Amino acid sequence: MNTSELNDTAHKILDVAEYYTQTRGFNAFSYKDIQNEVGIKTSSIHYYFPTKQDLAITMATRFNERLKVNLGELSQKYKSAMKRLEAFNIMQIDIVAQNKFCLCGMLASDIHGLPKLSNGKLDQFFDLVESWLVEAIKLGQDQGEINASLNPVNVASTYLATLEGGMLIARAKKNTKYLEKILNETLLGFASH
Amino acid sequence: MNTSELNDTAHKILDVAEYYTQTRGFNAFSYKDIQNEVGIKTSSIHYYFPTKQDLAITMATRFNERLKVNLGELSQKYKSAMKRLEAFNIMQIDIVAQNKFCLCGMLASDIHGLPKLSNGKLDQFFDLVESWLVEAIKLGQDQGEINASLNPVNVASTYLATLEGGMLIARAKKNTKYLEKILNETLLGFASH
DNA sequence: GTCTATAGGTGGATAGAC
DNA sequence: GTCTATCCACCTATAGAC
Numbered sequence: 440m441n442t443s444e445l446n447d448t449a450h451k452i453l454d455v456a457e458y459y460t461q462t463r464g465f466n467a468f469s470y471k472d473i474q475n476e477v478g479i480k481t482s483s484i485h486y487y488f489p490t491k492q493d494l495a496i497t498m499a500t501r502f503n504e505r506l507k508v509n510l511g512e513l514s515q516k517y518k519s520a521m522k523r524l525e526a527f528n529i530m531q532i533d534i535v536a537q538n539k540f541c542l543c544g545m546l547a548s549d550i551h552g553l554p555k556l557s558n559g560k561l562d563q564f565f566d567l568v569e570s571w572l573v574e575a576i577k578l579g580q581d582q583g584e585i586n587a588s589l590n591p592v593n594v595a596s597t598y599l600a601t602l603e604g605g606m607l608i609a610r611a612k613k614n615t616k617y618l619e620k621i622l623n624e625t626l627l628g629f630a631s632h
Numbered sequence: 633m634n635t636s637e638l639n640d641t642a643h644k645i646l647d648v649a650e651y652y653t654q655t656r657g658f659n660a661f662s663y664k665d666i667q668n669e670v671g672i673k674t675s676s677i678h679y680y681f682p683t684k685q686d687l688a689i690t691m692a693t694r695f696n697e698r699l700k701v702n703l704g705e706l707s708q709k710y711k712s713a714m715k716r717l718e719a720f721n722i723m724q725i726d727i728v729a730q731n732k733f734c735l736c737g738m739l740a741s742d743i744h745g746l747p748k749l750s751n752g753k754l755d756q757f758f759d760l761v762e763s764w765l766v767e768a769i770k771l772g773q774d775q776g777e778i779n780a781s782l783n784p785v786n787v788a789s790t791y792l793a794t795l796e797g798g799m800l801i802a803r804a805k806k807n808t809k810y811l812e813k814i815l816n817e818t819l820l821g822f823a824s825h
Numbered sequence: 826g827t828c829t830a831t832a833g834g835t836g837g838a839t840a841g842a843c
Numbered sequence: 844g845t846c847t848a849t850c851c852a853c854c855t856a857t858a859g860a861c
Contacts, residue, residue: 607800608796
């Protein structure tokens with residue numbers, strides 16, 4: 440599946456759904472909320488997305504597509520591994536600064552009501568970020584910026600967990616600095632000494 | 633507020649609410665679900681908890697009370713900091729093994745719909761765990777088990793974030809080992825060398 | 826594709842008898 | 844304290860006209 444074939448209206452619907460999912464949660468907004476934002480009747484939304492689960496799947500698909508592009512751009516832009524990871528951190532901190540949580544993290548917490556989503560899109564998201572982190576860490580080790588004794592895969596999965604948990608707690612505490620501090624501390628721990 | 637004065641029925645209601653919150657999410661169960669499990673009509677549940685937010689607050693209060701006791705017992709039982717933290721890890725892994733997520737982590741993800749809960753119970757939970765971790769880490773440093781150069785407060789907050797995120801991802805992946813690996817790796821990183 | 830209209834269900838919550 | 848009965852708002856989803 441590829442979301443590039445969807446038309447403007449479908450994308451507008453997805454934009455609103457994505458925003459509400461990240462700020463409130465997938466079960467905390469309705470087709471009526473989308474109707475109010477997009478200016479289209481709920482019945483027309485069903486034309487594009489027959490069920491709300493279909494909406495969730497397409498939303499996650501588009502999110503992963505865009506993430507892949509964004510991470511690729513970060514890799515292109517920053518040739519220093521540490522600078523690259525710093526930019527990644529800033530990207531995540533910015534999400535919390537907007538009172539949002541990770542889209543897939545939010546969907547993961549609602550996973551019970553989204554059986555069709557469980558095996559696939561969420562794993563894809565986590566794997567995507569993890570492998571990007573692995574690549575950055577390996578690069579940093581080659582460059583001598585990152586401690587060569589660290590296991591890149593282990594570090595990456597732990598880092599991802601720290602990120603998700605840090606976002607969750609920072610959002611609960613309404614304190615962006617909490618995440619900022621944790622992520623910076625973690626990065627510092629990677630440095631070779 | 634203290635939940636020790638609540639009667640059996642109130643506790644049964646809280647038991648079911650707690651179970652559903654950890655497995656499904658707070659907005660993914662209804663008073664009718666409780667009715668079916670406890671064998672009491674929904675109107676009677678309202679007698680104990682006038683609104684669902686009241687239920688959330690009491691549930692979080694009781695959870696924090698019990699957590700305080702449980703963590704205190706761990707401290708009593710394990711005089712080695714590393715053994716203590718290992719026991720803590722096992723406790724958390726067991727939660728995910730039951731297809732559950734951290735109660736307060738779940739409530740945190742639903743925080744938008746729980747304004748009365750936001751300032752108070754969740755912070756209390758995170759602070760409780762964090763300060764318990766700080767104490768354990770300091771003990772480990774005194775005992776020489778844990779790297780003395782680590783900042784206990786920084787390490788504790790990062791550890792908490794890793795725990796929450798690890799639980800979230802492990803649950804999404806339906807893979808308890810994911811959390812187990814991350815937590816063990818993190819503990820190893822604490823060791824003095 | 827978008828609309829009106831509505832079905833069919835479920836949600837939290839309340840009134841009042843016992 | 845627990846019940847029956849009920850309200851009303853909201854939800855997802857569908858039928859069918861345009």
